[in-house]
Amino acid sequence: MVYTSYPLTFEPIHPTTADNLLARAQALEPAALSQIHTEYYPAIYRYVAYRLNDEQLVEDVAGEVFLRLLDALHNRLRPVRDIRAWLFGTASHLVNDSLRNKYRKPLETLDDHESIPVGETPEHIAEFNERSAAVRVAITALTEDQQQVLTLRFAMDYSIEETAKIMGKSIGAVKTLQFRALGSLRRYLEQGAKE
Amino acid sequence: MKDQELNHLLDESLARLQAGETLEAVLARNPEWAADMRPILESVMAVWQTRGSDTVPVAAMVRSRERLLVEAQRRRALEPRRNPLFAWLSNFRTVTVSAVILVVVLTLGVTGLSSLNALPGDPFYPMKLAAETFTLSLPVKASVRLAWQDSYDLRRRQEVEGLIGRHSEVEVHFTGHLTKSEDGRWMVDEIPLVVTDDRIALLEKYNGRFVYVVADLLTDGQAYLEGIDTRLYEITGEVKEFDGASLRVDDVTLLVTHDTLIDMPPTVGDAVTVTSMRTGDGGLLALWIGKGPAPQSGLK
Numbered sequence: 318m319v320y321t322s323y324p325l326t327f328e329p330i331h332p333t334t335a336d337n338l339l340a341r342a343q344a345l346e347p348a349a350l351s352q353i354h355t356e357y358y359p360a361i362y363r364y365v366a367y368r369l370n371d372e373q374l375v376e377d378v379a380g381e382v383f384l385r386l387l388d389a390l391h392n393r394l395r396p397v398r399d400i401r402a403w404l405f406g407t408a409s410h411l412v413n414d415s416l417r418n419k420y421r422k423p424l425e426t427l428d429d430h431e432s433i434p435v436g437e438t439p440e441h442i443a444e445f446n447e448r449s450a451a452v453r454v455a456i457t458a459l460t461e462d463q464q465q466v467l468t469l470r471f472a473m474d475y476s477i478e479e480t481a482k483i484m485g486k487s488i489g490a491v492k493t494l495q496f497r498a499l500g501s502l503r504r505y506l507e508q509g510a511k512e
Numbered sequence: 513m514k515d516q517e518l519n520h521l522l523d524e525s526l527a528r529l530q531a532g533e534t535l536e537a538v539l540a541r542n543p544e545w546a547a548d549m550r551p552i553l554e555s556v557m558a559v560w561q562t563r564g565s566d567t568v569p570v571a572a573m574v575r576s577r578e579r580l581l582v583e584a585q586r587r588r589a590l591e592p593r594r595n596p597l598f599a600w601l602s603n604f605r606t607v608t609v610s611a612v613i614l615v616v617v618l619t620l621g622v623t624g625l626s627s628l629n630a631l632p633g634d635p636f637y638p639m640k641l642a643a644e645t646f647t648l649s650l651p652v653k654a655s656v657r658l659a660w661q662d663s664y665d666l667r668r669r670q671e672v673e674g675l676i677g678r679h680s681e682v683e684v685h686f687t688g689h690l691t692k693s694e695d696g697r698w699m700v701d702e703i704p705l706v707v708t709d710d711r712i713a714l715l716e717k718y719n720g721r722f723v724y725v726v727a728d729l730l731t732d733g734q735a736y737l738e739g740i741d742t743r744l745y746e747i748t749g750e751v752k753e754f755d756g757a758s759l760r761v762d763d764v765t766l767l768v769t770h771d772t773l774i775d776m777p778p779t780v781g782d783a784v785t786v787t788s789m790r791t792g793d794g795g796l797l798a799l800w801i802g803k804g805p806a807p808q809s810g811l812k
Binding site for chain 2: 350354367376384387396452477489492493502
């Protein structure tokens with residue numbers, strides 16, 4: 318079973334506005350759908366990009382998240398109460414499916430990502446790529462919840478409170494999950510370094 | 513050290529790292545825990561260092577937005593035009609059931625039995641649908657509502673068969689099991705579908721499922737597929753049993769799997785809403801379980 322939650326108290330948009338926006342989106346109003354897309358696409362893209370690291374796949378998955386939202390709004394398959402939590406939950410499922418299916422390209426193809434600081438030497442870039450790949454491999458060895466918490470907290474910079482609301486867990490549970498995830502990550506990194 | 517204290521120390525350490533302190537300086541503040549905290553904080557820093565860019569490709573965003581809006585437009589175009597009376601009844605059912613009963617009884621009195629035999633495209637057909645919608649909003653057991661829904665689904669298929677006999681050209685909505693014959697033809701129960709090539713992949717996905725279909729009937733008795741989706745059932749009621757593998761809501765039992773999305777683990781006595789689909793053996797598979805006050809309409 319996959320436990321999710323759709324907290325009612327957390328919305329980046331004013332609750333009344335959000336309710337109104339949801340109602341308009343359920344009616345497939347283009348302006349409402351466009352507003353939701355503009356508001357949330359960048360965060361969803363970054364989230365997926367961190368976890369998949371394949372530009373084309375990232376675009377496909379991020380786009381699919383919003384088409385799934387359209388499905389949910391239109392067919393009421395999964396009730397949407399908190400748009401952001403719903404989008405991140407769906408993004409997480411799609412990313413996990415993608416990882417499980419080994420659909421993404423090998424990590425070794427980590428390309429010349431724009432995050433590499435300008436002016437770095439080729440040696441630094443190679444070292445950076447190697448380190449990044451090692452961390453990403455180690456992260457994929459964690460449980461889905463652990464991957465989710467590390468991505469939201471340290472790749473997306475969400476606070477504990479925001480992470481708890483997105484994941485539908487208590488703050489205490491997220492803190493404990495985070496701590497264990499970091500411990501496990503460290504072990505996997507050490508294990509990877511020895512191999 | 514307890515988890516709570518470790519978490520507190522981690523919070524403090526993270527704040528200091530984010531404020532610009534070095535790892536060694538942070539660890540030096542609590543030397544007794546430095547050995548425990550070092551690997552944890554090094555992991556955090558490793559993740560931070562691999563964060564990558566915050567840049568989102570504008571072209572990707574534009575493409576995604578266009579796909580979303582085009583898909584929304586396509587769905588809007590496929591939506592059946594709602595009869596004004598149907599909409600009126602739907603809006604008022606939560607206000608006063610008795611008033612709606614009166615309206616329906618009076619309306620049925622006027623239209624008589626003719627509406628019961630109406631087919632899509634007939635003047636009284638919207639009345640027939642409105643009466644069905646009304647019965648589904650009555651406060652009855654979930655199993656009763658489910659049985660009514662099944663009988664209405666059967667009625668839709670019989671209507672389509674009647675229209676095929678008339679060689680009618682009209683838009684129809686019906687349900688059934690999607691199958692593919694050996695010669696590659698798609699059927700929903702006994703109704704043959706006309707499918708464009710771009711829909712084949714979609715149909716493969718739904719093959720074998722109990723589906724909801726929107727189609728245009730052709731004079732040759734085939735149905736030109738306009739839209740298809742899994743037939744969903746929304747069941748609301750009180751949790752009677754839940755053991756992780758099955759859930760009983762009122763007198764309806766649903767299968768629960770690891771793919772079931774659960775808002776909060778249901779406990780006996782809770783009011784829940786369950787979105788479900790048919791399994792191959794005619795049972796119900798829970799897709800989503802949510803808590804909350806049950807709406808008046810248990811099955812829509």
